[in-house]
Amino acid sequence: MHAELVQERGGAHTGAAIEMHGIGKRFPGVIALEEVDLVLARGKVHALMGENGAGKSTLIKIMAGVYGRDAGSINIGGREVALRNPREALAEGIKVVFQEIALISEFTVAENIFLERHPVGRAGSIDWKKIRAESAALFERIGFDVDPAARTGDLPVSQQQMVEIARALAHEARIVVMDEPTSSLTPNEVALLFKVIRRLTDLGIAVLYVTHKLDEVFEIADTVTVLRDGRHISTRPIGEHTHDTLIQDMIGRRIDNLFPRSRGHAKGDIALSVKGVSTDAKLDDVSFEVRAGEVLGFFGLMGAGRTELAKAIVGFDPIRAGTIEVAGRPLKPHDTRTGAGLGIGLLTEDRKGEGLMLELSVQQNMSLAALGAFSRAGFVDETREKAAVQGFVDRFRVRTPSLNQLIKNLSGGNQQKVLLARWLMRGLKVIVVDEPTRGIDVGAKSEIFALLDRLANEGLAVVMMTSEMPELLGLSDRIAVMAEGRITAVFDRDAATQENILNAAIA
Amino acid sequence: MTSESLSSTRKPGTAFGLFADRSQIVLIGILAALCIAISLAAPQFYSEANVIAILRQCALVLIVAAGMTMLLICGEVDLSVGASLAFVGCIGMDVINRTGSLTLGVLAALAFAGTVGLFNGIVATRLRVNSLIGTIATMMMLQGGVFLYTREAVQNHHHLPSFTGLGAGYIGPLPIPVIIAAIVFVVAFVALRYTTFGRYLYAVGASENAARLSGLRAERLKLIAFVVTGLLVGVAGMILASLMNAGQPTAGRGFELTVIAAVILGGTSLSGGRGTLIGTLLGVLVLKVIDNGIIILRWNQDLQMVVPGIVIILATWLDIVRRRADAR
Amino acid sequence: QNTPKKIGYVVNYATHEWYQNVIKGMRDRGQQLGIEIEVKDANLDVAKQVSFAEDFMAQGVDVLIITPVNEEGVAPLIRRAKADNMPLVLEGNPVKGMTTMVAICDYDTGYHAGVAAGKYAKEHLGGTAKVMNVGLPLLSATVLRSQGFMDGIKTEIADATMVHDLDGGGNPDRALEVSSAALAQNADINIIYGINDNSSLGGLQAWKAAGKSQDGLLVVGTGGEGLAFINAMQNEPSYKIEAAMFPEKVGFTAVDAAVKVFNGEEVPEHIVSPTAPMLGEDWKKFYSVEGTTRSVNWDGINGVQAPDKCMKTAADLKQ
Amino acid sequence: MPQSLDAAHPVPPPAPAAAMLKALFRRSEIPLLISLLVVIAFFSIASDTFLTTRNIANVLGQSALAMTAGIGVAIVFISGEVDVSVGSLVAAVAIPLIVVMNATESLFLGIAAALALGLVVGAVNGYLSAYLGINSLIVTLGTLFILRGGVYLYTGQTAIPDEAMLESFFQIGNGRLLGLLPYPALIAFVLLLAFAYVMRHRPFGRQVYAVGGNPEVARLAGYSVKRVKFACFIISGLLATVAGIMLASRLGSAVHVAGLGFEFQVVAAVVLGGVSLSGGIGSLFGMALGVLILSFLSNGLGMLALATEWQLVVTGGIIIAAVAFDEFKRRRI
C-alpha cells in the first residue's frame, strides 16, 4: 500500500514532508510553545527531545490537528495547511502514535487497527473478514505476535502500545509521528519497532520520533531537534551530538552520573516479607523479603507478573494464598488502607487508570495519601498542606503554573512526579514502584534515582519493578527475576549480569 | 482553568469569595433576577408569610440534597429518596403513636432511613450494582413496602405539641425546619470543604482506583455517603410528617427528581469528583422560587414543569459560556 | 340465572384507599355470589392498563371490569373486548362504545357538598364564601367535583368566589406546598375545598403552618374512604364537611352489573352509585371504627338514594 | 498492504473451544438470557395461564413500546450520553398525530407530523448536548419537564380523542399478524434487528461505540464526536416517536398522562440489559432481553394475582439480583 502510494505521489524520497515555522501555543498560565520551527525530511527519522513539559507533545498535537495553534504556519508539499481537526491531519497523511494510549479498549485489536476507516463491502456493511485478515497480515509482516481478535483492553500496556504503532502503519501515511512509543515496550519489541521504522523510511515516509531514551536516539535518528521551555534550542544531525551535548541542550546543564551508585545501602530489619503469595490470575507461590534500606529490583519479560505482584502486596488486588508482612505486622489482603497504614505504597504503571484524578488539581492529587498527616481531628490544615505540596513541586521541578492547575493539563512526566510525591509526602517504610521512570526525562530520571537512592539510605525499603536494564543494574541491591508468575532467580548485585538476568527471565 | 471543586478559583479574603466561587455567579444572577422580577409583578412574593413558606419548602429539599450532593460527588446517586421519605413518615408516626415519645419516633425514623441508605450502599458497593438502577429497584421495593406496612395515612393519635413543632414551630422568627436545614447545611458544607472525609469523597469520585491505591477505603466512603443521605431523608421525612400531621404513604412522589435537579443545577457533576454545597443551596432556591413564583403570579400551574426545565438547561449553558470566557 | 366464575378487574390505582375499598366491596359481593374476583393494578399507567386487560382476556375471565386511568385511552380496548365477546363493565367515567358503567356522580357529589357548605357558611361564616380549591385538573372526575362544589355553594351564597384554583396533584405534600404559596399570595379565604382527603388536609395543614386560627374557616373534603377524614373531623375544629362517595358500594354495584352483563340482561348505560355529604357526626351512620379498622354499615349506605342520572358528566366538560 | 502478503494470510484460525466458551460467557447477554429463561420457567410452573401462545404473544406486544424506545435510549447510552426525555415524548408526539389525523383523515400525514415533532425534539436534545456541551442528563431532564408541561398546557389536561377512526391507525397498535403476533411486536422486532445490524455492521454503529468508549480516541481517529452524538439523539427521538404512535393507537387518543414514568422503565431495562451508563459498552440484544425480563415479570406476577405492593417489591428485588449476578459473572470470568 505504502509503496504504490509514495511512488504515485512523486517518488522522490527526499525533500521536506512537512515544514512548521514559528509555531506558538499558549494555555492559560503556560506558554507551551513559542516560535518553534520543525522541518521533517522524507525518508528520515527526526528525533524530538526535551525535558518533561518542554512542549513536545503539544507540538505533535498541533501537527495532528488536536490543538489549534496561536501562531505559525504549516506547509505540506508546498501548500499551507490549516489542520483544524484530526480529520484534516489524517487526510494529509499524518499518523500519530500518541503518548497516552489512544485505543478503544472494548474493541478487538483488529478493529482498532481499522478504527479510522472501517473497510466496507457490499451495501456499505463493514467487511469484518477483511479487517481480521489484513490485521493478521500486518502483524505477521512486522513480526508482532498478538491475536487480532483479542479485546484490546485485555492486553498489557506494552502490547497495546504495539497495536497503536501497528495502527499507524495500516493506512496510507506520509508522516508518522511517535510520541514516546517505547516507554512501555520490552527490548524485543523495541527492536521490532526499529525494524518497522526503517521500513517506513525506506518507503520515503518521514518519521518524527519523541523519546527520553538517549540510546534510542543515537540508534535510530538522523536528525535531532531539542526543545526547552517551549522554545527551539537546536536542530542538528545526530552525528554532531554526543550524550553529553544532547543532555546539555535539553536541560541546560550537565549530568555526570545518571544512575548514582552510592554504594552499599545499609541494610536494616526486614521491612517487607512476602510468603507464598498466589493469585487467581497469575502469581504462583511468590516469596521474598526486603530489608529496610534495601532496593530490590524485579525484572521480567512482559506479562511475567510483576505488576500483579506489586498490586497484590500493597493490598490492591485480592490474593488466594500467602501472607504479607510489613515491618513484622501482617497486611490484611485486599485492603490498601491497612497497607498504607503499615507503610507500604505503590507507584502504579497505569497513571491514567489507577494514579491520577484527572479532574482534580495538582495539590489535591499530590496530598491525597498524606492528607491525614495534615489534618487535626479530621480537619485539613490547608496551609500546611499547601506548603508541603509546594515543597515537592519545587524539589521535583514540577512544571505547573499553579498548585490549582488540573493535573490533566500537566505533561506526562510531570504527572509522574506528582504521583511519586504523593507517597513520599506520606512517608513509607516500603515503596513499590512499577516502571517509575516511564515517560520521565533524563534530568528528572536522575533526580528520581538520586531520590530513591537517598531514601533507601535513610532506611526506606524499595521494591522496583522495571524493564530497563540500566535502571535495574544501577540501583538494585538485589535483583529478582520473574517468569510466568514465579520468581525464577534472585541475584546479588555483584553477581548480576545482563546475560544471567535474561536467561532467568526466559526460563 | 475549569476547576470548580474546592479551593480552585476561590478568591480568598473577600466575604463573597468565602461563600461562593465564580461557578456560582450564573446561579446567583438567575436567582436575583427571578426574585426581583417576581417581586415587581407581585409584592406578596416578599411578604413574611411567603418567604417563610418558600424557606420551609427549601428546607425539606435542601436537607436531602445535602446528602445527595455528597453521593454525586463520590460518583453515586440515590433515586429512592422520594419513596423512602413517605415510608419514614409512616414509621415515625406509628412509633410515636405507640410509644408517645417523639424521641423514639425520630430514632425509629432515622434507624429505618439509615438502613435504607445502608442497603443502597451495600447493593452499590458490595454487589456492585450501578446505583442508578439499584436505587430504582429500592424505590420500587419501598413503594410496595410502604403499602404493605400501612394501607392508609398514619394519623396523629398522640397530639404531641413537640411533634407539631418539628414542622410548623418557630425559634424566634425562624421556622424550625429552616433551622434544621441550616444546621445540616453548615455541617455538610464544613465536612465537604474542610475535612479529610470531604476531600476523600472528591477523590473517590474523581478516580476510585487512584483513591484505593492511595489507601482510601473507597467502598466504605461511598457506603457512608449512602447512609448519610438515608439519615437525612429520615430527618426530612419526620419534618414532612409533622407538616402534614400524618404519615402519608403517598407522599414524596417525584421528590427524588426535584432533589437531583437541584443538585445538578447547582453544578455538581454526575460523573463524580466535582460539586459544591453552595451550588446545591442555590439550585434548591432557584427551583423553589420558580415553583412559588408561578403560584404567586397566578400563572397556569402547568408552567411549574416547563419553566424549571428551561432554567436548568439555560443555567447550565450559561455556566459553560462563563467557563469558556474564563479560560481566555 | 348463571353466575360468572371469575371476574377480572383492572383498577387504575389500587394502592389508593378509595380503590382499596372499591375492591373490598367487590370481594364482599363476590363472596356472597361465589365469584372469584381477580385484580390487576395499572398503577396510573395507561399503557399498562391496556396490557392488563389483554392479559385478562388471554387468561379467560368471564367478565372484565375496568376503571380507566383515562377514559379516552380505553376506547380501542372496548372495541377489542367486543370483538372478543368479552362482557365489560366500566367503573368511573363513560367511554364511547361501552355497554354500561357503574359510577358515582362526581359533579353531584361536589354540588351537594357545596350546598351543605353554603348553608354552613350562612350560619357560621357570616354568609361569605371565599374558596380555595385544592384541585386536580389532571382528571376529569376531580375537575367535575370542583365545578360542582362551586355551583352548589352558589345556590346558597350567590356571590361565592373561588379565590385560588390550585393544582395540588392529589398528593398531601404537593397540596401542602401549593396551598402554602397560595395563602401567602392571598390569605383572604374562609373555605378550603379538596377534591380528595389528601388535598383538603394538605390545604388545612398549610393554613395551620401559616400560623392561622381555624376560627371562621371551613374545610370540605371529598372521598371519605379512610380514617384520615374521621380523625380530622374529630380533631380539627374547621373540618366539618366530608362528601362521602361510598367506594364499597361502588364495588358492590359493579359486581352486580357484571353478573347482569354476563347474562346478557338489559342494563342502563349509567348505573349510579350514591354519594352524600356528611356533616359533623354523620359518618357514624355509615361507618364504625375500631382501632384502625373501619367497617361498613351496609344498612346506612343502602339507605342513601342514588339519582338516576348525573347532573353533569365528563362529556359535558368538553363542550 | 503489499499484495504478496494478502493471499498468504487467511483469517486466523478459530479459537479453541474453551476460549470460545469463555468469550461467550463474557458477553453480558448470557446471564440475561438465563435470567429470562428462569423467569419464564418459573411462571410456567406457577401459573397455568402463563405459558399459552396467546399470553406470550401478548407480552411480546406489550414489551414493544419499551423495546422500541429502548433501542434509541440504548444507542444514546452507548454513545456516552443519556436520554430520559422519552417518557414525555411518547405522550407529546401523539398530539400532532391525532390532531393532524382528525383534521386530514390521513394516517400518513399524522405519522409524518408525529415524526416531525420527534425529529425536532431529538435534534434539540442533540444540539444542546453535543454541540453546546450541556450535560445530556440535564438537557433531557429539562425536555422531559418541558414536554410534559407543554402537553398539559396544550390539551388543558384532557385527552384528545381520535375522531378520524381510521382502521389502519387502529391496526398499528391493536392488530395482529395472522391473528396472533401483535403488530407492535413485529415493528419492534424489525427495528431491533435493523439497528442491531447498524450497530454491529455499519461504520456509523462502530463510531457510536467508539465515541462512547473513548471520545478523545474517537476524535483522534477523525470522527466528528459531536455529529455522531447528535445523530444518536435524533435516532432516539424518532424511535420514541414510533413507540408513541403505537401507544396512541393502543389508546385510541392522545392521552396527556401517557408515558408517565416510562423513562424509568426504559432506563431500568436498558441498564438491566447491560448497557453501561458510561458509554461504549452494551448491545441492543442485551437491552431487548432486559425489556423482556421486566415485561414477563410484570405479566407473570399479574398472573399469580400478586398484589401491586408485592409486585413492586419482587420486581425491585429481581432487578438487583439480576444486575448483581451479571456483575458477579463479569468479575469471575
Ligand SMILES: Nc1ncnc2c1ncn2[C@@H]1O[C@H](COP(=O)(O)OP(=O)(O)OP(=O)(O)O)[C@@H](O)[C@H]1O
Ligand atoms: N491542555 C492543557 N492545558 C494547560 N496546559 C497544558 C495543556 N497541555 C499541555 N500543557 C502544558 O504545556 C506544557 C507542555 O506540555 P507537553 O505535554 O507538550 O510537554 P512534553 O514535552 O510532551 O512533556 P513530557 O516529556 O512530560 O511528555 C506543559 O507545561 C504542560 O503543563
Ligand SMILES: Nc1ncnc2c1ncn2[C@@H]1O[C@H](COP(=O)(O)OP(=O)(O)OP(=O)(O)O)[C@@H](O)[C@H]1O
Ligand atoms: N488476559 C488478561 N486479561 C486482563 N488483563 C491482563 C491479561 N493479561 C495481562 N493483563 C494485564 O496486563 C498486565 C500484565 O502485567 P503482568 O503483571 O502480568 O506483567 P509485568 O511483568 O508487569 O509486565 P508489564 O511489563 O507488561 O507490566 C497486568 O496489568 C495484567 O492485569
Ligand SMILES: [Mg+2]
Ligand atoms: Mg509528552
Ligand SMILES: [Mg+2]
Ligand atoms: Mg508491569
